[in-house]
Every structure is written in structure tokens, then in C-alpha cells.
Amino acid sequence: xxxxxxxxxxxxxxxxxxxxxxxxxxxxxxxxxxxxxxxxxxxxxxxxxxxxxxxxxxxxxxxxxxxxxxxxxxxxxxxxxxxxxxxxxxxxxxxxxxxxxxxxxxxxxxxxxxxxxxxxxxxxxxxxxxxxxxxxxxxxxxxxxxxxxxxxxxxxxxxxxxxxxxxxxxxxxxxxxxxxxxxxxxxxxxxxxxxxxxxxxxxxxxxxxxxxxxxxxxxxxxxxxxxxxxxxxxxxxxxxxxxxxxxxxxxxxxxxxxxxxxxxxxxxxxxxxxxxxxxxxxxxxxxxxxxxxxxxxxxxxxxxxxxxxxxxxxxxxxxxxxxxxxxxxxxxxxxxxxxxxxxxxxxxxxxxxxxxxxxxxxxxxxxxxxxxxxxxxxxxxxxxxxxxxxxxxxxxxxxxxxxxxxxxxxxxxxxxxxxxxxxxxxxxxxxxxxxxxxxxxxxxxxxxxxxxxxxxxxxxxxxxxxxxxxxxxxxxxxxxxxxxxxxxxxxxxxxxxxxxxxxxxxxxxxxxxxxxxxxxxxxxxxxxxxxxxxxxxxxxxxxxxxxxxxxxxxxxxxxxxxxxxxxxxxxxxxxxxxxxxxxxxxxxxxxxxxxxxxxxxxxxxxxxxxxxxxxxxxx
Amino acid sequence: xxxxxxxxxxxxxxxxxxxxxxxxxxxxxxxxxxxx
Numbered sequence: 327x328x329x330x331x332x333x334x335x336x337x338x339x340x341x342x343x344x345x346x347x348x349x350x351x352x353x354x355x356x357x358x359x360x361x362x363x364x365x366x367x368x369x370x371x372x373x374x375x376x377x378x379x380x381x382x383x384x385x386x387x388x389x390x391x392x393x394x395x396x397x398x399x400x401x402x403x404x405x406x407x408x409x410x411x412x413x414x415x416x417x418x419x420x421x422x423x424x425x426x427x428x429x430x431x432x433x434x435x436x437x438x439x440x441x442x443x444x445x446x447x448x449x450x451x452x453x454x455x456x457x458x459x460x461x462x463x464x465x466x467x468x469x470x471x472x473x474x475x476x477x478x479x480x481x482x483x484x485x486x487x488x489x490x491x492x493x494x495x496x497x498x499x500x501x502x503x504x505x506x507x508x509x510x511x512x513x514x515x516x517x518x519x520x521x522x523x524x525x526x527x528x529x530x531x532x533x534x535x536x537x538x539x540x541x542x543x544x545x546x547x548x549x550x551x552x553x554x555x556x557x558x559x560x561x562x563x564x565x566x567x568x569x570x571x572x573x574x575x576x577x578x579x580x581x582x583x584x585x586x587x588x589x590x591x592x593x594x595x596x597x598x599x600x601x602x603x604x605x606x607x608x609x610x611x612x613x614x615x616x617x618x619x620x621x622x623x624x625x626x627x628x629x630x631x632x633x634x635x636x637x638x639x640x641x642x643x644x645x646x647x648x649x650x651x652x653x654x655x656x657x658x659x660x661x662x663x664x665x666x667x668x669x670x671x672x673x674x675x676x677x678x679x680x681x682x683x684x685x686x687x688x689x690x691x692x693x694x695x696x697x698x699x700x701x702x703x704x705x706x707x708x709x710x711x712x713x714x715x716x717x718x719x720x721x722x723x724x725x726x727x728x729x730x731x732x733x734x735x736x737x738x739x740x741x742x743x744x745x746x747x748x749x750x751x752x753x754x755x756x757x758x759x760x761x762x763x764x765x766x767x768x769x770x771x772x773x774x775x776x777x778x779x780x781x782x783x784x785x786x787x788x789x790x791x792x793x794x795x796x797x798x799x800x801x802x803x804x805x806x807x808x809x810x811x812x813x814x815x816x817x818x819x820x821x822x823x824x825x826x827x828x829x830x831x832x833x834x835x836x837x838x839x840x841x842x843x844x845x846x847x848x849x850x851x852x853x854x855x856x857x858x859x860x861x862x863x864x865x866x867x868x869x870x871x872x873x874x875x876x877x878x879x880x881x882x883x884x885x886x887x888x889x890x891x892x893x894x895x896x897x898x899x900x901x902x903x904x905x906x907x908x909x910x911x912x913x914x915x916x917x918x919x920x921x922x923x924x925x926x927x928x929x930x931x932x933x934x935x936x937x938x939x940x941x942x943x944x945x
Numbered sequence: 946x947x948x949x950x951x952x953x954x955x956x957x958x959x960x961x962x963x964x965x966x967x968x969x970x971x972x973x974x975x976x977x978x979x980x981x
Contacts, residue, residue: 337972367953545946552957553950593978602968609965613958763975 330688330695332401332501333589337599339506344586344603345610346509346674348577349516351437351641353611353671358551358620359636360571364564367554370612372568376781377608380569383770383778384578384738385604387745389596390757392587401588401685403581404934405941407741410749417938421930422737423581424686427679428702428930429729429923430580431493432710433722434679438672439482439489440642441665443468446476448661453646454654458627461650462643469717486714487707493673494703497680498696501589505677512670519663519670520610524617526652526660530625534651539628547624547632551616562798566788569781574731575611576604579738582678585685597762618664622648641668680706690937709926716915724919732814735789739782746775790814820913825901829914833903834888838879842896842904843872848886856881856890856904861897884909 334340361369395406403423407416447453452475453461467473474481496504528544535542558564573579587596619640623632626648635644641664649660683705684698693701713722745754755771792813793801801807810821820827825835840858848854859875872895881904883890888907892898 337977341969341972367950367957370953370957548954549946549950551950552954553947554953595975595978598968598971598975602965602972605961605965605968609961612961616954616958761978763971 330500332688332695333591335502335506337594339502339510340586340590341599341603341606342513343501343505343509343674343678344583344599345606346513346670347582347586347678348575348603348607348675349513349610349671350434350575350577350675351638351668351671352575353607353615354520354618354668355615355638355641357571357575357611357615359638360567361551361616362620362632362636364567365555365558365561366550367552368556368559369564369568371559372565373571376565376569376572377604379773379777380781381572381576381578382601382604383774384573384742385576385583385600386597386758386766386770387742387754387774387778388578388583389587389600390754390760391741391745392584393590393592393594393596393760394757395584396588396590397592399689401585401689402682403584404686405689405937406584406588407744408938411744416744417934418931419737419740420581421927421934422733422740423584424682424930425923425927426580426729426733426737427582427682428706428709429725429733429926431676431679431702431706433713433725433730434672434676435490435493435706435710436482436486436713436717436722438669438676439485440465440468441669441672442489443476443481443485444642444646444665445662445669448646448649448658448665451654451658453650453661454657456647456650458644458647461647464646465639465642471715482714482717483711486710490703490707490710493676493680494699496673496677497684497702498699500695501681505681508677509674512674516667516670517610517614519667520614520618522663523622523660523667524614526656527618527622527625530622532625534626536626536628536631539630542624542626542628544621544625546629547621548617550624550629550632551620562788563796566785566798569785573735573738573785575607577675577678579734579736579741580679581682581737585682586678588685593761595761595763597758597766598764601764619645626651686933686937690933690940705926709922712919712922716918719915720912721915721919724916725923727817728920728923732789735782735786739779739786742774742779742782746779751775792816820916823913826909826911827913829911829917831909831911832906833891834883834905834907834909836892836898836900836902836904837881839900840878840898841872841875842892842894842898843875843877845890845892845894847890848883848888850886853886854883854888854890854905856883856892858898883907 391406391410395401395409398409400406400409404417404420407420464475468475469482471480471482478484496508498504530544532541532543577583620632620636623640623644645664646661649657652660680699680702683702684695687693687698687701713725751771751774754774759766790813792809794807794809796809808816810816816822825837838858840861842856843859844857846855857877858879858881860878862875883905885907888905890905892904898904
């Protein structure tokens with residue numbers, strides 16, 4: 327065990343660090359999009375119900391489990407759960423509490439580096455004079471390894487490593503000297519920046535409204551976001567979306583809360599602290615998160631545009647363009663604040679992701695704080711580089727799906743069962759109440775034991791067999807067709823990929839039916855493109871008619887020297903070879919991502935096994 | 946902005962702000978416990 331004892335400096339510092347762990351980019355981007363897609367103002371009803379029945383209990387479970395572990399000298403989930411469960415299996419389930427953090431930090435730090443780069447671009451006024459399409463394109467250029475936006479070769483890689491180095495440097499200063507200080511500075515700044523942007527957004531007026539919606543303003547955006555639509559209140563889709571939002575916004579099921587709580591004093595309150603941190607997260611999400619992106623976007627781009635395009639990517643591809651309408655000085659300040667806010671939201675979360683690995687290596691292998699921080703950086707870099715280098719090929723999305731979504735639910739379900747049923751709800755309840763500064767309602771005892779695990783089980787089963795288009799009504803009443811892209815079963819089988827299913831191939835199969843309307847040959851640095859149009863109902867009289875056929879899909883081939891095997895005017899079926907050449911198909915990158923994640927889990931399990939053997943030899 | 950949206954927004958945001966403020970007030974005004 328390391329001789330360097332870590333602890334929190336102040337109670338407020340601990341709460342801000344915990345809140346910072348929970349507050350992430352999702353508070354500003356995921357919540358408003360979920361709300362507009364799930365009943366607007368009505369969404370808040372299932373949101374709050376899920377917060378009370380699942381969010382708060384999970385916070386108490388994780389805080390108390392962590393403090394219990396810390397009291398026994400364990401600062402990381404494998405041996406905390408082992409101590410509670412008394413069965414060998416639990417320490418390997420606890421591996422998820424380190425695994426998830428490294429895997430998520432690997433790509434989350436990449437998003438952080440985007441925010442850092444965009445702070446720089448805002449100050450440099452790179453977005454000045456660009457139209458909406460050009461601003462969106464700048465993001466595409468940024469994530470493309472072969473181009474750069476700041477004159478730095480391999481810019482995304484360099485900035486990613488720089489961002490990771492900042493995290494490592496802060497982590498090497500320890501909890502009190504590093505993490506807590508950043509939280510104390512970052513969280514108030516985040517709120518100040520958020521309040522400024524929200525006020526500016528709400529006072530836009532209609533001066534920048536688009537031509538097709540002259541009365542559009544921020545308040546129309548708020549109306550869109552908050553207008554209650556009770557017609558779908560009892561739709562399973564809405565409740566699952568609310569449960570998912572609560573789950574992901576609180577950063578539960580990761581192992582970070584356990585680790586932070588493990589450094590608390592044995593009798594320090596957790597009941598009130600968990601409430602303060604949890605509600606602060608909801609405040610940032612409901613009050614600030616709901617008042618920035620959607621209202622400003624509706625004010626300038628109109629309701630129809632937002633309905634069609636509301637998504638995470640708006641943060642980088644749309645907001646700088648909208649800020650540009652505020653004049654050069656204000657646009658610079660707003661860009662700095664918006665991306666600065668996202669940076670603080672990101673870094674306070676990624677720092678939390680470093681601590682479980684550090685706690686584990688300090689406890690079990692006697693690492694110093696500095697050595698533990700540096701090794702976290704190295705392992706995260708190894709895991710993260712593929713997400714940067716192969717971003718366009720989907721490695722990032724695979725990490726996010728498996729490590730950042732599915733595993734969280736599995737781990738939270740396991741820990742809630744352990745807490746309520748194996749450790750025992752009576753012992754668990756006493757643990758939560760130990761040193762509590764508030765009196766907890768007794769109703770929470772059965773909620774912790776029955777309701778929370780049941781809700782998590784429903785979320786897990788729901789994502790396992792998610793129906794197509796998230797249409798639960800149709801699935802229950804008619805036919806149950808899995809969502810091929812988003813259900814766990816669909817993902818395992820790669821059901822959404824119908825063609826080009828070999829990892830490597832020498833032919834490229836058309837992913838769609840239609841008629842070839844245009845072939846654009848490749849040149850130096852420009853990939854060949856085959857344009858496919860809708861299959862015409864009748865035979866074409868002349869080749870000129872091809873121009874009038876609406877485009878169905880543009881297929882960009884993988885290599886400039888690919889030999890195209892179809893001609894303009896040819897009708898093709900999906901699966902037909904349309905080009906020859908050596909191809910690495912997207913399915914390879916999926917397999918590669920999953921291999922990386924599995925390798926990380928196996929590596930961590932081996933470390934836990936070695937640590938377990940070492941413990942047995944201790945006197 | 947419609948009346949129903951305005952009421953929903955004000956009620957929700959006031960509730961969340963008040964609860965957050967209450968818990969922070971409790972945190973700041975509760976003395977630290979002495980450890981054994």
C-alpha cells in the first residue's frame with residue numbers, strides 16, 4: 327500500500343468534485359434533446375420520478391459503498407465489492423469500476439480536446455465570416471487526421487495528448503491539491519458562463535429570425551422545450567428515455583463515486599452530501615442546460631430546423647455560427663464561455679475517471695500518486711489513440727456504446743443487487759445513515775431493495791431488445807422487430823451492416839438498390855464517388871434524364887485507385903459489387919474496438935487477480 | 946411562449962433551484978463532526 331494518504335480538504339470541495347464528476351457535456355446537450363423528443367415539458371414528470379426512485383437511491387448506494395470501502399482501506403470497486411459480497415466473483419464484477427473509467431476517459435478526453443481547440447478558435451475568431459455549412463465543415467476538418475485547422479500537423483492527436491497531459495498533471499497533484507482545486511474553480515466558472523449565455527440567449531429578440539419564421543425567438547424555443555404534451559406521458563419510450571437520462575447524467579454505474587467517497591472520513595455525512603451534489607447536477611441540467619442550445623438555435627434557425635437537427639453535434643457544428651451573429655466581440659466572448667464551460671464540464675468528469683485506477687494501484691501495488699497518474703495517462707493514451715485515428719470509422723462510437731452505455735447499466739444493476747440483497751438492506755441502510763446530517767424517509771428502504779434494482783433491470787432488458795424506431799406500442803401490440811443499430815442484440819450481431827460484412831475485401835458491395843446516376847472518378851487526395859438515385863419506374867429514354875433522378879445515396883469509395891465496376895445508367899441491387907480494390911470494411915473497426923475493450927478488461931482482471939494473491943500473502 | 950409552457954418551466958426551475966439551494970444551505974450550516 328502506498329504511504330501517501332489522500333483525503334478531501336473541505337466538504338464543499340468534495341461536493342463540488344462530486345457534482346463536477348456528474349456534470350458533463352450531456353447536461354447541456356443530451357438533456358434538452360431528450361426533452362424535446364419525449365413530450366417537452368411533460369418529460370420532467372418521468373424525469374423527476376426516475377430521479378427519486380433510481381437516481382437518489384443509486385447515489386446513496388455508491389456514496390455509502392465507497393465510504394464503507396475506504397474505512398477498510400479499499401479505494402476502488404474490486405476490493406470494495408469483494409469486502410461486501412464475500413464471494414470471489416464480486417471482485418471481478420468490481421473490475422468494471424476501473425474498466426469503464428479508463429475506456430470512457432479514452433474517448434471523453436478527445437471530446438475535451440475539441441472544446442479546448444474551439445476555445446482557441448473562438449479567441450482567434452476563426453468562425454468569423456463563415457456560413458453555417460462552413461462552420462460545420464470546420465469540425466469535419468478538425469477530426470480528419472490529414473487536415474489541420476491551426477497549422478499543427480496531426481492536430482487532433484497533438485491536442486488529444488495535450489489534453490490528456492493536463493489531466494495527468496492535475497491528477498498527479500492529488501485529490502486535495504489537484505482534483506478539488508479544479509472543481510472549486512471550474513464549477514463556479516461553469517455556472518457563471520452558463521448564466522451569461524442563458525441571459526444573452528433569452529434576450530435575443532426576433533432580429534435574427536430566419537425568413538421562413540420571422541417571429542422565431544428564444545422564447546419560442548423555450549415553448550418548444552417546455553410545452554407539456556400529456557398524450558405520450560404513458561409511452562414506455564418516454565419513461566425509458568427519462569430513466570436513461572437520470573442514469574447517465576448522474577455518472578452512476580461507473581465506479582467514480584465509490585472512489586471519491588472512499589477518501590471521506592469514516593463518519594462523514596453522505597446522505598446530505600449526495601443530495602447536494604445530485605441536485606446541483608440537476609440544476610445545471612434543468613435550469614442552465616435547457617436555456618442555452620435549443621432557445622438560441624430556435625431564435626436563429628427556426629423551429630423546423632431544430633426539430634430535424636437537434637443533436638449533440640450542434641455544440642461544435644452550429645453554436646459557433648450562431649454566436650457569430652452577435653458581432654465580433656460578443657461572439658468571441660460567447661465562444662470562449664461556451665467551449666470553456668464544456669471544457670470545465672468535461673475535465674471535472676475525466677479527472678474523476680482517473681482516480682479509480684490510481685486508488686487501485688496505490689492500494690494494491692504501492693504506487694506513488696505521481697506514478698499512478700502517469701500510468702493512467704499511458705493506458706488511456708493506448709486505449710484512446712484508436713478513437714482519434716479512426717474516429718470516422720466508428721471506433722469512438724463503439725467505445726461509447728459498450729463502455730459508456732451498456733456496461734454502466736450492468737454494473738449499476740449488479741451493485742444495487744449486492745447492496746440490497748447480499749450485503750443486506752439493513753446493513754446498507756445503517757451505512758447510509760451513519761453520520762447522516764439529514765433524516766432519510768424510511769420509504770427509501772424498500773425502494774433501495776426492490777424498486778431501484780427493478781428499474782435498472784427494465785432499462786437493461788429494454789436496451790437488450792429495443793424495438794425498431796423505439797416504438798414500444800407497436801412492439802407490444804403488433805410485431806417485435808429489434809432496432810438493428812441500437813439494441814444490444816442488434817449490435818452484437820452487427821445487424822445494421824447488411825453488406826461488406828467481411829473485415830477485408832477486394833470488392834465493394836453496393837449498400838443500396840437504385841440506379842447509378844453519376845460516377846466521379848478519384849484524383850490525388852480525392853476519393854471516387856458513385857452517386858445512386860432512386861430506381862426509375864420506367865426505362866430512361868436518354869442519358870440526360872439521369873440528372874433529374876433524385877439522389878438516394880452518395881457512396882465514397884475507400885481508395886483513390888479503386889476500379890469502378892458499374893456504369894452510369896446501370897440499375898443495381900444492394901449487395902452487387904460496384905468497385906474493385908483492397909478494402910478495410912467498417913465491421914473490422916467494430917471488431918477491433920471490441921477487442922481493445924475486451925483486452926483492457928482482461929488486463930485489469932489479471933491485475934486484480936495478482937492483487938488478490940498478494941493480499942493473501944500479507945501478514 | 947404559451948402559458949402552459951411558461952408555468953411548467955417556472956414551476957420546474959423554481960423547484961429544482963430551491964431544493965439545490967436548500968441542500969447547499971444545509972451543507973454550509975451543519976458543523977463538521979469530530980472523528981473518533
